[in-house]
Amino acid sequence: MSRDRAELGLPWTHVDDHYLDGRWTPSTGEARTPVVDPATEEAWGSVPDATPEDVEVAMAAADRAFRSGPWPRLSAAERADHLRRVADELEKRAEELALTISRENGTPLSESRGAAGNAAGIFRWFAGIAGHLDADDVRPFPAMAGSESVVRRDPVGVCVLIAPWNFPINLVAIKLAPALLAGCTVVVKPASPTPLSIRFVVEAVEAAGVPAGVVNLLTGSGAVGDALVRHPLTAKVAFTGSTPVGRKIAAACGELLRPVTLELGGKSSAVVLPDADLDAMSDVLIRSSMRNTGQTCYISTRILAPTERYDEVVDMVTRTISAGRQGDPLDDDTVFGPVATKAQYDSVLDHLESARQEGARATTGGRARDGNGYFVEPTVLADVTPDMRVAREEIFGPVITVLRYDGIDEAVALANDTGFGLGGLVFSSDPRAAQQVAERMDTGSVGINFFASNHSAPFGGRHDSGLGVEYGLEGLAAYVTYKSIHRRTPNEEYR
Known part of the structure; x- marks a missing residue:
């Protein structure tokens, strides 16, 4: 190091x-x-x-x-x-x-x-x-x-x-x-x-x-x-x-x-509406979806993208995550560090293996990094379907999944199709449309175009x-x- x-x-x-x-x-x-x-x-x-x-x-x-x-x-x-x-x-x-x-x-x-x-x-x-x-x-x-x-x-x-x-x-x-x-x-x-x-x-x-x-x-x-x-x-x-x-x-x-x-725990979703500004989304993506090397309870690790913009969303998420430097957590320019424990490292790798077996596609990362330390490469998984294990279980590591949806009703249904209910995001250029989707999400907190904890507002799941x-x-x-x-x-x- x-x-x-x-x-x-x-x-x-x-x-x-x-x-x-x-x-x-x-x-x-x-x-x-x-x-x-x-x-x-x-x-x-x-x-x-x-x-x-x-x-x-x-x-x-x-x-x-x-x-x-x-x-x-x-x-x-x-x-x-x-x-x-x-x-x-x-x-x-x-x-x-x-x-x-x-x-x-x-x-x-x-x-x-x-x-x-x-x-x-x-x-x-x-x-x-x-x-x-x-x-x-x-x-x-x-x-x-x-x-x-x-x-x-x-x-x-x-x-x-x-x-x-x-x-x-x-x-x-x-x-x-x-x-x-x-x-x-x-x-x-x-x-x-x-x-x-x-x-x-x-x-x-x-x-x-x-x-x-x-x-x-x-x-x-x-x-x-x-x-x-x-x-x-x-x-x-x-x-x-x-x-x-x-x-x-x-x-x-x-x-x-x-x-x-x-x-x-959580398994939160970011609903990307068809009019979302993907450049603006990229600016907040790591903090909102892979903060602390994905070891954050509320982050939206399930990206729900409309079919008509699915490839565009996958490309943006892949570019953003792959641009973040992984390395020594004591270096000032490190974005992604290791997974915190050996047990969690093994769990993340097990989830990635299940994703491969079930047909998901890693567009970046997808494996352990060579050398010492509990490093798993920051990973984006495309072609993920709602029944896959990585789409349903909290991974608590540097893994984002991207799922597709057709229509707002399906997006909301997918976001709510989980046993958890902690965080969530809506990305849209239309504040009213985003608010309407946020109101329908069955979760304790929802961010519109960003997510952060407010000391004065209740946070819970x-x-x-x-x-x-x-x-x-x-x-x-x-x-x-x-x-x-x-x-x-x-x-x-x-x-």
Whole structure:
């Protein structure tokens, strides 16, 4: 690889501790999880695998901080001040954070360098809506004259936040920021392949003066996450990851009558209307359909093209993807890096083999790249039909499929012919026509000629893509529990 990794000087490599009750605390066990650079296959770091004793310490600390600590008893405005300081501290750590992410999961630096700023923006946005929690909410009592109800939004309690490996910071921030603003305490469990970058967030929380026990960090395998989900002190769970794991978490939370937010997989479609500007589409294609080497939940990896422009669309998508440089994620000009893990690498190659067997045609890429690292060539598959495996399953790698349709009704039907419902796109030069198609798509979010997450708007999936939403006032609502106090219309003593 072109960059000397030995000279990076990253502060976190082989570590022995978890963050418990305001201190970096050695694990009580000896089992460890390696951290592997997917661009070199080198095990460059490691973390402890939390023991049941570690889990108990973390949960007890979070529960104690919630029951008797100052955090839930601060005003939301005071907690918001802490969130702003967390944002400032994160930005101070931006470069080391980016390098750590890229070594953990192969995200190109061109992407990972935005992680600190994006996470800081999430913390600042939630800080800006603190007044929603502090404002008096007094409602009339229509059925009883001379009475009213006071609605309180109380923090739900100890929250378990389980993050994925593809965006290991931002997909914690969209859980952590609203949980903290609401007054909750948390235990964070990062994905096994990406356990080091989250330590920069914990550092920022500590530097911002958040009290001990409010934020705790445990690393380890999926068994650690399962123990946290089922722990008797857990009041709420938020998980981002695969649909099969999400189903297991949902089952456990249903059994325990425990609220849960699940942001799961996707198989989103980009509907190209006959009047679409393909040059404009090319400008946003990689971010919209192959962001982070295709390892993004909401991207539209199914391109639905009208028959009369099918070849033209295939040519444009092929040119755009083949022009993106694949290489060392630590190089500034790299567009596509490796697949994040060996297991995911094998899965992507298995999907490509199924595509060949079922008659799809690779117009670029289509195989593993020679040499070290989990590199799969960025691939565009043409002549894909709706029944093919690559058209139905989430691949989560650098693969785009192009399907043809005849007529808008068929395009919408194809877009909705999936068990998922997370993202989607409509490309058109006619805003009204695009809006009409977007309204018919059965999915949690749709972009018209671009796609991006808006901190102020809810983001979540339908069907196999999850339960509940993140971002926006709706995302904050996931971390509060409501209490209605009914009373006679008060005199000043109530005020």
